[in-house]
Amino acid sequence: NWVKSNYAAGPSWVDLGTYADKNGRKKFYGFFFNVNVKSLVWYVPENFEAGGYEVPKTMEELFALSDQIVKDGGTPWCIGLGSGDATGWPATDWVEDIMLRTQPPDVYDGWVANTVKFNDPRVVNAIETFGKFAKNNDYVEGGSRAVGATDFRDSPKGMFTVPPKCYMHRQASFIPAFFPKGVEVGTDADFFYFPSFKAKAAKLGNPVLGGGTLIAITKDSNATREYLKYLQHPKSHEIWMARRGFLTPHKGVNLNAYSSGILRKQGEILQNATTFRFDGSDLMPGAIGAGSFWSQMVFYVSGASAQKIADNIQNSWDAIK
DSSP, rough: OOOHHHBTTTEEEEHEEEEEESSSEEOOEEEEEEEEEEEEEEEOHHHHHHOOOOOOSSHHHHHHHHHHHHHTTTOBBBOBOGGGGGTTTHHHHHHHHHHHHSSSSHHHHHHHHTTTTSSSHHHHHHHHHHHHHHHOOOOOOHHHHHHHSSSSTTGGGGGGGSSSSOEEEEOOTTTTGGGGTTOOOOTEEEEEEEEOOOHHHHOOOOOOEEEEEEESSSOOOOHHHHHHHHHHHHHHHHHHTTTTSSSBBTTSOOOSSSSHHHHHHHHHHHTOSSSSEEEEHHHHOIIIIIOEEEEEEEHTTTTHHHHHHHHHHHHHHHHHH
């Protein structure tokens, strides 16, 4: 398969382009041409330099850094789940990223399909790991009670105050659109890969969470097939890389074609990925991925246990079957 050979984490992209036909047989239908990355932690380099902090390379180091910032009198994290009618969705990205860092991809896929139940201990553990960040009053600006009430668009702004109200913010590549006016990404703000657990890296590698655009044939023709051949060529990717808002896992591209160092850095994260998975909540039934998963994560940061909210979400899933 061309995708398996030419895309970083190739088997992941094959999986994402494979669906059952009308007879239930799995077939490969299309490949991703433009993707986005969610596994990012944003920070202000000047704040890190002033504190003597280094970018963590493992999840264990990330927790240690968070503890050190608290010890130094600071608050490590800005976290906000507010989003109007969609309040709660930022927490789902956290849980998805943590699932990929604690469980093999097939468990993640089973969770998304509900063959692995939402109240499975492995899922509950991922929620509780998120809680180690979001439900720790010392870790979060405003304390854990503020997490559910703070709008996600406002939550990163604390990194840019003097002194900083927080030092880190985990969010996808789009979040700079909500940084204060005048902030220059790459100078005033930067990001690092949301790291893997060192204890699990040998088995799980460097997973990346994201989304993207799938290219497939809906009406077959020779012209369409020739166009898809063109999209397989590195040059077709590099043309878009020179613009903004385009990332590719194609291993044959020249990374220098990216229009900025920030995009190149995100492209490198894709190139170094050993697994890529699509945003899990987006693949779940709407009543779950855009319903009970959102609302129950708000319930969780408000004081409910991970087991309780996992049971509630599973009950809501059972109710629509």
